[in-house]
Amino acid sequence: MDNNADPAPPAAPAGRPESELRALLDAAVDAVIVIDHAGRISTFNRAAERLFGYRAAEIVGQQVNVLMPEPYRSAHDGYVQSYIRTGEARIIGIGREVVAQRRDGTEFPASLSVGEVSGSQPPRFIGFIHDITSRKAGIDALRRERDRAQSYLDLAQVMLLALDLTGRIAMINRKGCEIVGYTETELLGRDWIEWCVPEARRDAARAGLQSFIAGTSAQPDDAEATVLTRDGASKLIAWHATLVRDELGNIVGTLSSGEDVTERRRAEQALVHSESLLRSAQAIAKLGNYEVYVPTGPAFWSQEMYRILGLNPKQGPVPIDVFTADVVHPDDRDRLARELQRAFNESGRLDLEFRIVRPDGTSREVHSRAQFQPSADGESTVITGTLHDITDRKLAEAEVRQGQERLTHVGRLATMGEMATGLAHEINQPLTAIATYAQAAVRMIDSPGGTETTELREPLVQITNQALRAGEVIRRLRAFVKNRATRTETVDLNRLIEDLRVLAEPDTRVNDVRLSIDLTPELPAVSADPVQIQQVLLNLIRNAIDATLEAPAAPREILVQSTGVADGVEVAVVDRAGGIAPEIAANLFNPFYTTKAAGTGLGLAISRSIIRAHRGKLGHRPTPGGGTTFYFTLPPLPGA
Amino acid sequence: MKEKPATVFVVDDDDAVRTSLRLLLKSVGLPVETFASAQEFLDGFDAERAGCLVLDIRMPGMSGLELQQRLNEIHAIVPIVFITGHGDVPMAVEAMQHGAVDFIQKPFRDQDLIDRINQALEKDRDNRAGLKERDAIRRRMQQLTPREREVLDLVTQGKANKVIAGDLNVSQRTVEIHRARVMEKMGASSLAHLVRMVIEAGRAS
Numbered sequence: 004m005d006n007n008a009d010p011a012p013p014a015a016p017a018g019r020p021e022s023e024l025r026a027l028l029d030a031a032v033d034a035v036i037v038i039d040h041a042g043r044i045s046t047f048n049r050a051a052e053r054l055f056g057y058r059a060a061e062i063v064g065q066q067v068n069v070l071m072p073e074p075y076r077s078a079h080d081g082y083v084q085s086y087i088r089t090g091e092a093r094i095i096g097i098g099r100e101v102v103a104q105r106r107d108g109t110e111f112p113a114s115l116s117v118g119e120v121s122g123s124q125p126p127r128f129i130g131f132i133h134d135i136t137s138r139k140a141g142i143d144a145l146r147r148e149r150d151r152a153q154s155y156l157d158l159a160q161v162m163l164l165a166l167d168l169t170g171r172i173a174m175i176n177r178k179g180c181e182i183v184g185y186t187e188t189e190l191l192g193r194d195w196i197e198w199c200v201p202e203a204r205r206d207a208a209r210a211g212l213q214s215f216i217a218g219t220s221a222q223p224d225d226a227e228a229t230v231l232t233r234d235g236a237s238k239l240i241a242w243h244a245t246l247v248r249d250e251l252g253n254i255v256g257t258l259s260s261g262e263d264v265t266e267r268r269r270a271e272q273a274l275v276h277s278e279s280l281l282r283s284a285q286a287i288a289k290l291g292n293y294e295v296y297v298p299t300g301p302a303f304w305s306q307e308m309y310r311i312l313g314l315n316p317k318q319g320p321v322p323i324d325v326f327t328a329d330v331v332h333p334d335d336r337d338r339l340a341r342e343l344q345r346a347f348n349e350s351g352r353l354d355l356e357f358r359i360v361r362p363d364g365t366s367r368e369v370h371s372r373a374q375f376q377p378s379a380d381g382e383s384t385v386i387t388g389t390l391h392d393i394t395d396r397k398l399a400e401a402e403v404r405q406g407q408e409r410l411t412h413v414g415r416l417a418t419m420g421e422m423a424t425g426l427a428h429e430i431n432q433p434l435t436a437i438a439t440y441a442q443a444a445v446r447m448i449d450s451p452g453g454t455e456t457t458e459l460r461e462p463l464v465q466i467t468n469q470a471l472r473a474g475e476v477i478r479r480l481r482a483f484v485k486n487r488a489t490r491t492e493t494v495d496l497n498r499l500i501e502d503l504r505v506l507a508e509p510d511t512r513v514n515d516v517r518l519s520i521d522l523t524p525e526l527p528a529v530s531a532d533p534v535q536i537q538q539v540l541l542n543l544i545r546n547a548i549d550a551t552l553e554a555p556a557a558p559r560e561i562l563v564q565s566t567g568v569a570d571g572v573e574v575a576v577v578d579r580a581g582g583i584a585p586e587i588a589a590n591l592f593n594p595f596y597t598t599k600a601a602g603t604g605l606g607l608a609i610s611r612s613i614i615r616a617h618r619g620k621l622g623h624r625p626t627p628g629g630g631t632t633f634y635f636t637l638p639p640l641p642g643a
Numbered sequence: 644m645k646e647k648p649a650t651v652f653v654v655d656d657d658d659a660v661r662t663s664l665r666l667l668l669k670s671v672g673l674p675v676e677t678f679a680s681a682q683e684f685l686d687g688f689d690a691e692r693a694g695c696l697v698l699d700i701r702m703p704g705m706s707g708l709e710l711q712q713r714l715n716e717i718h719a720i721v722p723i724v725f726i727t728g729h730g731d732v733p734m735a736v737e738a739m740q741h742g743a744v745d746f747i748q749k750p751f752r753d754q755d756l757i758d759r760i761n762q763a764l765e766k767d768r769d770n771r772a773g774l775k776e777r778d779a780i781r782r783r784m785q786q787l788t789p790r791e792r793e794v795l796d797l798v799t800q801g802k803a804n805k806v807i808a809g810d811l812n813v814s815q816r817t818v819e820i821h822r823a824r825v826m827e828k829m830g831a832s833s834l835a836h837l838v839r840m841v842i843e844a845g846r847a848s
Contacts, residue, residue, distance in 0.1 A: 424728075427728065427729055428701070428728045431728055431729065431749050431750065432657045432659065432660060432749070433659060434749070434750045435657075435660050435663075435726075435749040435750040435751070436657070436659035436660045436662075436663045437663075437750070438750040438751070438753075439660065439663035439664055439666075439667050439750070439751075439753065440663040440666065440667075442667060442752070442753035443663060443666040443667035443669075443670045443753070446667065446670040446671060446753065447670045450670065461666075462663070462666060465659060465662065465663065468659070469659050472659075512701070512703055513701055513728075515701070515702075515703060515704075515706060517703065
């Protein structure tokens, strides 16, 4: 800083009267200061006095840098010297913003333009200073406003994209950058379509943009369009676009907001897909579902509900009281009403099979399960449930049941066939006795000496007894082989076994096998179809006979036993024959598996299905000391 | 004769059949004894008693066939009429092969049964008569000298006196003398008669 030069008296401008110049300076709005080459102030106008708070009288002759705060103050002398020496202007003729300092030390922003006073030697400089405090504040406010707007843009969870008329990116917000995977810098000025639209769609997109700008279409593009990201992925964007115009109303570009709807669309599609799956599943399963608010409130029925009930979906769900009164089969209405009442009042659940009648008069078997819960507002009850059309299942079940019964009957006939020899014998015995008694009686009558009628009494009584005996065998046989529906009753197994003796014994007798029966008294009663249980027992006895015949050295004994066991009553058929080989045991219950020359292979399979239908089990174990014991258990009557 | 009259022995496990048979046979004047099992019959069996057996082919315990087998084992000659069921033809055939007189299927006409029983009783009489005849022949044969026995064997083989003389290394005249003695001791009226007696004696039991 060269501050040692003496202040020179300000030179009067040439060619102008001093007073005119003075008036000019004082009238100027801007502060005007003239300094000499040493930086001394020679002129300080009114505006300068107002601006800096100095009086001209006290400031003239002082260094101009008192009007500057540090560090400008120290740097100033160097500027002037440097200019004088090199002629290189830092500020002269250029003008700049500077910070100035008032007399009271406060600072303010100012614009400064400096000119060299021509013709003066040594050189003098004139400066025009304008307080730009208010302008600066405005600019700052604008900048803040812009920053805030930018942050709004950046905060927005939608992509904001401004394009110029050629499709170049004029602005893109942070979300936009995020979506396409580029930085703002990378994108600004780039052709949006070139960069971010999939190649296949670029022509269409460009045409769309052009027609939008030309005002011939509402949107520059499809409302939803795919965007290509930096890593090559596709994103689905929902666009809204508007045209941008300048102050004169000329279109200068477009502004679009775009929302990344990739996930939402995917979720929507998944939802649509899953709803369609659900619909198909319901149709396939013939299972409808419903949600009904009772007494009032919304009701929802799935499509399948209408299909099952034969109703028109357009008419909407039928209210529950109408449903009970009109849709349900008349015979089942009371039952359903009772169950509904119970669900409302106590159980909170419905699990009921009933029939419904379609408008065309056909009836269907349905199974409904539902939960009853108070609604969120406590005003009503929400019934959420399913309605399952089980007609086909019921029919199938009935067919299976009939098939099972037919098979069971066939099995009985087969067993009977195997027992035929013994049974024929059993009937032949009383017939033989009858014929013989009758012929003896005739001979007695015809004898030369004649016969007392009292002597005929005995043969006649015997004839009666034997006829009844044969009749009893036939009656049991008929009862056994008759084709009949399953009929369950309370059965005393001990009595059943005793009754069976008439059918079983002939078979053992003709095969020279001893049948003994060992019953545990006072066994609990069971619920069973007696004929089917007899069938099982006869089948097991037949098998035991066959096993015994195949083992000539084995004791020719079969024991039928009844015992109480933990899970009910067990009936066992014990033989003393050769036992069962493991490879046979594995196939024992397989239908059509037989080791007998004339066997059907159905006996055990049918027996097991009978016992299973009675909720019992059929099995076998070795007889201690050799042979096999086949047994079945039946559960006791509930409460027995 | 000290012998009891020929008896019909009925063995059947069925009370009614057994009792009705007893009544029927008694009504035609046949002595009847009934047994509920084969074992019961066997326990009281007396081979000397004349008669026949009416036997149920199927019985628990010892069956009719098994009883027949036991009787054959002890060379009992009692004729057997089997009573069979409808399905028992194979068993009946087996019984016939083992010497049963006949079989009859239940139920039967009384006359058919009675005919078979009479047939069986007749056979028993024949058997017993044959048995006596055989005993007599054997006794007579035991009276022959060893040389006479040799001549008997060769004569009944159909050899001429000349051949026999050669075989025994004696004269033909000597053979003729032995032969005449044999005919006399055996009470044979002709060579054919002699041969029949030898065959009869050679029979088992």
